[in-house]
Amino acid sequence: QARVLVTCPGIFYNDVRARLLERLVALSPEGLSRAFLCNSGTESVEAALKFARFTTGRTEFVSCMRGFHGRTLGSLSATFKKEYRESFEPLVPGFSYAPFNNLEKLQALVNERTAAVIVELVQGEGGVRIAEQEFLDGVQRLCAQRGALLIVDEIQTGFCRTGKMFACEHFGVKPDIMCVAKAMAGGVPIGATLCSERIEAPVGKHGTTFGGNPLACAAALAATGFMQEQRLAERAAEKGERFAAGLRARLPDSVRELRQLGLMIGIELKHKATPYLGALMERGVLALSAGPTVIRLLPPLVISHEQLARVADALADVLAARAPA
Ligand code: PLP
Numbered sequence: 001q002a003r004v005l006v007t008c009p010g011i012f013y014n015d016v017r018a019r020l021l022e023r024l025v026a027l028s029p030e031g032l033s034r035a036f037l038c039n040s041g042t043e044s045v046e047a048a049l050k051f052a053r054f055t056t057g058r059t060e061f062v063s064c065m066r067g068f069h070g071r072t073l074g075s076l077s078a079t080f081k082k083e084y085r086e087s088f089e090p091l092v093p094g095f096s097y098a099p100f101n102n103l104e105k106l107q108a109l110v111n112e113r114t115a116a117v118i119v120e121l122v123q124g125e126g127g128v129r130i131a132e133q134e135f136l137d138g139v140q141r142l143c144a145q146r147g148a149l150l151i152v153d154e155i156q157t158g159f160c161r162t163g164k165m166f167a168c169e170h171f172g173v174k175p176d177i178m179c180v181a182k183a184m185a186g187g188v189p190i191g192a193t194l195c196s197e198r199i200e201a202p203v204g205k206h207g208t209t210f211g212g213n214p215l216a217c218a219a220a221l222a223a224t225g226f227m228q229e230q231r232l233a234e235r236a237a238e239k240g241e242r243f244a245a246g247l248r249a250r251l252p253d254s255v256r257e258l259r260q261l262g263l264m265i266g267i268e269l270k271h272k273a274t275p276y277l278g279a280l281m282e283r284g285v286l287a288l289s290a291g292p293t294v295i296r297l298l299p300p301l302v303i304s305h306e307q308l309a310r311v312a313d314a315l316a317d318v319l320a321a322r323a324p325a
Contacts, residue, residue, distance in 0.1 A: 001218035037212030041155035041181035042070030066126030128266025163237030163262030186223035
């Protein structure tokens, strides 16, 4: 594709882009029939917020405590963590935050001014926290009753990470808008905002120069084709469960909880997580923190069982030793 055509403005038809749009709609949860293509996760969220305002004529949003949606001003406004926000305030007005998995508190924030509720189905940055079915059912019902849209942020959970193509499938969630990016093109920058028929986004109201460029679209077609051919969702589900079951039996008392959905894994400690990350790195394991006390593992979906066994050994050893200074 690099030899044929690298970039092509959205106003002109492009065959590779058309194929990707068809693929995305085919892979996405029922009802998402159109897509806006962009270059990153945060851009996908910005588009979602603008489309939600335009469609509803409303200006307010409700997101969740510990939620993470990006670092540009709109998506940062939906992001909860003070450290990300405080140097850049005032942010976009009209955002409020409900405790994750607390329907009663969220209910109190959604009203006739609410354009949309935006949620992650598994909070990534927020500590690998998995949404409860009842909470999601309630949020969907509430949005429908009060005329607000439901935006699901699948930027981290999408494309097989949780053991399904999209985490929506675990919960039967049917969002009005779904944001995706990250794994979509196997590491080449791309993002998409998938929309139901209900969403209005007239041509010219929103746009991007590089979004949907044929080079990135070709990469996304190759990556998503690989995911399907190799059944990466099923394999992530199976590997994640096996890994978690094996590790759970070996965890010391200093671990509060192991949370896992597919190959999205969080180990919540009773104390700070960062001192362990260096020790893990010395053992060849690249892990992230997700909040102060959670070690987060997002292994490549093609990781082998043998490699996962090595990761489990390293974790068991490092966690059994006292927290490194
Ligand atoms: N939303 C979620 C859930 C994310 O995990 C991220 C990135 O970590 C983003 C949004 C922002 O995506 P990007 O870094 O591509 O802008």
